[in-house]
Amino acid sequence: xxxxxxxxxxxxxxxxxxxxxxxxxxxxxxxxxxxxxxxxxxxxxxxxxxxxxxxxxxxxxxxxxxxxxxxxxxxxxxxxxxxxxxxxxxxxxxxxxxxxxxxxxxxxxxxxxx
Numbered sequence: 001x002x003x004x005x006x007x008x009x010x011x012x013x014x015x016x017x018x019x020x021x022x023x024x025x026x027x028x029x030x031x032x033x034x035x036x037x038x039x040x041x042x043x044x045x046x047x048x049x050x051x052x053x054x055x056x057x058x059x060x061x062x063x064x065x066x067x068x069x070x071x072x073x074x075x076x077x078x079x080x081x082x083x084x085x086x087x088x089x090x091x092x093x094x095x096x097x098x099x100x101x102x103x104x105x106x107x108x109x110x111x112x113x114x
Contacts, residue, residue, distance in 0.1 A: 044083035044101040064074040098109035 022029040039047075045061035065071060071091050072083040076099055083101065091098040 038081065039083075039101060041072060041103050042102045044074075047083050048072050048085045071100055073100055075099070 039053075042058035042062050043053045045065050046057050049059055049061050049064060051057040056066075065085065070085045071088050072085055073082045073091055074083055075098050076097050080099075080101075086098050091100060
């Protein structure tokens, strides 16, 4: 049944919400997702070479990284869950763009390292 034929109309008052409202809701979540490092140097090395992240593969991947003079990094502004390999010299020239993964198993806390 069509409501307009019967004389009924439905009016919905739309309220525009500012972009700041949505930004304030989701910014902490996005910051956490983008800055949290859930893997270490050896696990990132495995992902770069396409190995399963087992203990033996981690040792193998780290040895290959050292052999090629490369380091697994993630790019600032991107996801830390997508590692890429760059040369050690390139990472040292631009450490603010190419961020190294922590050597230990514990993720780094940005507030304690600053």
